[in-house]
Amino acid sequence: LLVELKEPVVGNKRGNATGPADVRYDGAGGLTGENGKAVGAFWSSGPNRSTYELRTRWADDITPGNAHREYPRPQLTRDAWQNLNGSWQFAAAEAGEQPPVGRTLGERILVPYPVESQLSGIERHEDRMWYRRTFTVPAGWKIGDGRRLQLNFGGVDWQSEVYVNGTKVTEHKGGYDKFSADITSALKPGRTQELIVGVYDPTDAADGENPPIGKQRLDPSGIWYTPSSGIWQTVWMEPVAADHADSLKLTPDITGEKLAVEVRGVRDGVPVTATAYDGGRKVGTATGRTGAPLSVPVPDPHLWSADDPHLYQLKVTVGSDRVGSYFGMRSIAVEKVNGTPRTVLNGKPVFLMATLDQGFWPDGLHTAPTDEALAYDLRTHKQLGFNSVRKHIKVEPDRWFYWADRLGLLVWQDMPSMNTVNPSAASRAEYEHEMKRMIDQHSSHPSVVMWVTFNEGWGQYDQARIADQAKAWDPTRLVNNMSGLNCCGAVDGGNGDIADAHGYPSPQLPEPDGRRALVSGEYGGLGLAVPGHAWSVQMSYVDVDPAGYTDGYLARLGDVRRLMCQGGNGAVYTQISDVEGELNGVMTYDRKVLKLDAKRVKAAHDALIRDASNPVPTGCPAP
Numbered sequence: 001l002l003v004e005l006k007e008p009v010v011g012n013k014r015g016n017a018t019g020p021a022d023v024r025y026d027g028a029g030g031l032t033g034e035n036g037k038a039v040g041a042f043w044s045s046g047p048n049r050s051t052y053e054l055r056t057r058w059a060d061d062i063t064p065g066n067a068h069r070e071y072p073r074p075q076l077t078r079d080a081w082q083n084l085n086g087s088w089q090f091a092a093a094e095a096g097e098q099p100p101v102g103r104t105l106g107e108r109i110l111v112p113y114p115v116e117s118q119l120s121g122i123e124r125h126e127d128r129m130w131y132r133r134t135f136t137v138p139a140g141w142k143i144g145d146g147r148r149l150q151l152n153f154g155g156v157d158w159q160s161e162v163y164v165n166g167t168k169v170t171e172h173k174g175g176y177d178k179f180s181a182d183i184t185s186a187l188k189p190g191r192t193q194e195l196i197v198g199v200y201d202p203t204d205a206a207d208g209e210n211p212p213i214g215k216q217r218l219d220p221s222g223i224w225y226t227p228s229s230g231i232w233q234t235v236w237m238e239p240v241a242a243d244h245a246d247s248l249k250l251t252p253d254i255t256g257e258k259l260a261v262e263v264r265g266v267r268d269g270v271p272v273t274a275t276a277y278d279g280g281r282k283v284g285t286a287t288g289r290t291g292a293p294l295s296v297p298v299p300d301p302h303l304w305s306a307d308d309p310h311l312y313q314l315k316v317t318v319g320s321d322r323v324g325s326y327f328g329m330r331s332i333a334v335e336k337v338n339g340t341p342r343t344v345l346n347g348k349p350v351f352l353m354a355t356l357d358q359g360f361w362p363d364g365l366h367t368a369p370t371d372e373a374l375a376y377d378l379r380t381h382k383q384l385g386f387n388s389v390r391k392h393i394k395v396e397p398d399r400w401f402y403w404a405d406r407l408g409l410l411v412w413q414d415m416p417s418m419n420t421v422n423p424s425a426a427s428r429a430e431y432e433h434e435m436k437r438m439i440d441q442h443s444s445h446p447s448v449v450m451w452v453t454f455n456e457g458w459g460q461y462d463q464a465r466i467a468d469q470a471k472a473w474d475p476t477r478l479v480n481n482m483s484g485l486n487c488c489g490a491v492d493g494g495n496g497d498i499a500d501a502h503g504y505p506s507p508q509l510p511e512p513d514g515r516r517a518l519v520s521g522e523y524g525g526l527g528l529a530v531p532g533h534a535w536s537v538q539m540s541y542v543d544v545d546p547a548g549y550t551d552g553y554l555a556r557l558g559d560v561r562r563l564m565c566q567g568g569n570g571a572v573y574t575q576i577s578d579v580e581g582e583l584n585g586v587m588t589y590d591r592k593v594l595k596l597d598a599k600r601v602k603a604a605h606d607a608l609i610r611d612a613s614n615p616v617p618t619g620c621p622a623p
Contacts, residue, residue: 053362053536054535055118055362055363055590056361056590056591057590057591057592059363062110062370064087064110067085067110067113068112068234070371070399072152072236074325075325075326075398075445076247076248077324077325078238078323078324080239081236081237082237083234083236084195084234084235084236085111085112086110087108087110088109088111088132088133089104089105089107089108090105090108090109090130090131091106091107091129092126092128093128093129093130097130100132101163101165101166102194103132105130107121107122108121109122109131111131111235112231112235113365114157114227114231114232114364114365114366115230116227116229116365117361117364118363118364119364119367119369125203125227126229126230127200127203129199130197133194133195134192134194134195135193135195136192136193137191137237141239143184147240147242148240149183149187149237149239149240150183150238150239150240150244151164151181151235151237152238153178153180153231153233154397155175155177155178155231156172156175156197156199156230156231157175157176157201157229157232158174158199158202158213158229159171159172159199159200159201160198160199162181163198164186164193164195165187169181169183174211174433176438177395178441180246197231199229199230199231201230203216203227204216204217204218204419205218209430210418210420210423210427211430212417212418213416214394214416215392215393215394215579216228217419220580223582225360225365225579226580227365228365228366232366233367241318243270243290243318244266244318244319245265245318246265246266247264247265248262248264248314248323249261249262249440249443249444250325250327251443251476252327252446254329254330254331254346255331257297257298258284258298259284259296259327259329260293260295260296261274261293261294261295261296261316262293262294266290266318268290268291269291270319272288272290272316272317272319273285273316273317274286274287274294274317275296275315276313277312278302278313279313283297283299284297301329304329304330304446305345305346305408306387306408306409306410309328309407309408309447310329311326311446312329313325314326325444327444327446330346331345332344332476333497334516337349337615341516341567342517342569343569349613349614350387350410350609351564351568351569351612352388352449352569353386353388353570353571353609354390354412354570354572354573355381355386355389355572355576356392356572356574356576357389357390357392357575357576358392358575360589362580362589362590374396374397374399375403376591377576377587379407381409381576383602384586384596384605385602385603385605386605387410388409388410388449388572389410389412389576390414391411391414393414393417395413395442398441398442401442402445404447405445405447408447410447410450411447411449412449412572413438413450413452414455415431415434415454417458419458423459423461428462432466435466439451440473443474443476450477450478450479451470451474452482452483452500453466453467453479453480453482454466456482456483457489460488463481463482463491463492464493464494467482471496471497478497478517479495479496479497480497480521481493483502484502485501486508486510494513494516498516498517498518498519499511499513499516499517499519500521502523503522504522504523504524504574505524505525505556507523507524507560509563509566509567509568517569517570518569519568519569519570520560520570520571520572522572522574523556523560523572524573524574524575524584526552527583528544529583533592533593535581553573554604557604561608561611561612561620562621564608564612565620573586577589577591
């Protein structure tokens with residue numbers, strides 16, 4: 001039983017939704033359906049207030065000694081490394097403060113959990129903050145004897161300065177990309193070294209510069225969530241050669257049966273060798289020098305797909321630097337099949353059946369409690385028969401992409417949005433800088449098939465130019481120039497490979513243009529509160545009776561099938577889990593209750609993907 005709720009939305013002081021026709025972004029109009037009427041109106045019982053009431057089953061087992069101990073960068077591995085997660089000293093800071101060199105700070109925080117999270121031990125927001133700890137460098141690394149010491153950060157939100165023994169070794173802007181610093185020259189004699197990180201994160205209270213923040217808000221309510229400030233991904237260090245790889249760009253060519261390997265972050269002319277393996281069998285090798293890509297033969301490639309996520313191993317030597325990696329052989333494109341633009345994987349049509357995945361956790365916020373938890377949502381996608389996932393205006397750590405590569409999911413990767421309707425010049429420059437970093441840092445993952453440059457007009461500007469820029473940065477993937485073309489007064493420049501409309505609860509497609517593949521980038525939103533597993537603040541698009549939840553889901557999936565028969569290439573159900581007060585997940589926020597009948601839903605998804613991925617879709621309703 002589906003009942004569309006008509007209660008007004010409760011607004012807040014930051015200008016979020018204030019009524020059924022104004023539900024999506026500050027001052028912008030809401031979604032409209034084919035008949036021109038507003039759709040997607042949600043109700044909310046009030047501000048979220050960040051009152052934690054839920055924990056996942058992984059949270060109670062976390063200690064300073066086991067917090068995210070896995071090697072954090074699976075596509076560029078080294079044998080020698082040291083994890084710096086754990087208990088750090090912490091203090092709030094004021095603008096203009098000098099780093100607290102040699103001074104013990106009064107609080108303790110568990111890294112890598114955001115300062116606002118339960119798991120951090122702090123559980124409040126700070127615009128400015130200091131982190132401090134000491135570390136020792138293993139003598140066997142022989143730093144200074146032709147070896148350098150590199151300090152790595154998986155993610156710090158948003159602006160950071162890093163000091164080693166009082167010397168600033170780097171500064172960085174960007175909450176969603178990883179960065180590193182050579183700290184060799186800052187080391188001092190003796191075993192104990194001091195590391196200090198200063199962080200500034202105004203979230204949505206920035207003055208003049210609005211950084212990409214996605215769903216984070218200082219005053220969260222409805223579809224906006226608690227911020228994740230400070231260090232929120234793994235910190236680690238490793239010894240490296242003077243000439244070493246900072247990253248690898250891996251580009252498969254399934255027609256040419258080869259892999260292009262580009263070593264980044266090292267001077268030109270250094271000898272390099274790359275060898276590909278399939279299990280223990282060597283399949284191809286290439287040698288050359290840095291500054292130009294190597295072409296590694298991969299004869300008769302075993303292709304990567306959602307049904308068969310086959311991965312090859314790769315070993316790369318750059319001078320005396322030796323790293324491990326992996327890759328998948330696959331292609332993605334939009335091509336006309338029987339006159340209709342279709343999404344095509346490895347030369348064959350594929351229907352992209354996804355959920356909207358926000359990547360928030362009740363105990364860790366942006367940071368999954370453990371690596372097992374990080375993989376859990378993706379495993380649930382597979383359990384339910386989804387072949388795709390839309391990572392919604394957040395960028396995950398490298399290990400999330402590793403799990404998507406390994407499990408077999410086609411990732412739509414959103415660029416995190418800005419909280420403004422008219423970005424300043426500085427905000428636009430920062431947005432494009434961070435988008436370039438996102439694309440560069442994740443362009444070697446076979447799971448990533450699409451970049452989504454804007455969502456529903458949030459912080460949108462120069463839509464066509466930005467889509468063209470993303471395509472120039474990565475011509476091997478699809479570009480969705482705006483998810484939700486029917487929202488917020490957007491003007492579609494016609495750019496990109498994908499045209500995308502949103503509808504709640506039933507999916508919609510945009511008007512065909514004969515060139516782009518059509519998708520429903522968001523739909524559904526069936527809300528169900530599970531007692532004991534939901535926050536007291538509750539929000540949804542459509543309320544569903546518990547006994548009818550699976551039937552309601554499958555009814556909306558029937559609408560997806562109808563659109564498939566009209567040229568649809570994919571659909572994104574909102575969403576994989578509840579998030580804070582939002583109740584439209586197929587799982588509860590604590591991941592303890594699956595609301596759907598998994599067997600029925602998987603069977604329906606399997607049938608839909610099978611029928612929709614034929615050159616001529618089958619199983620269409622009678623006209």
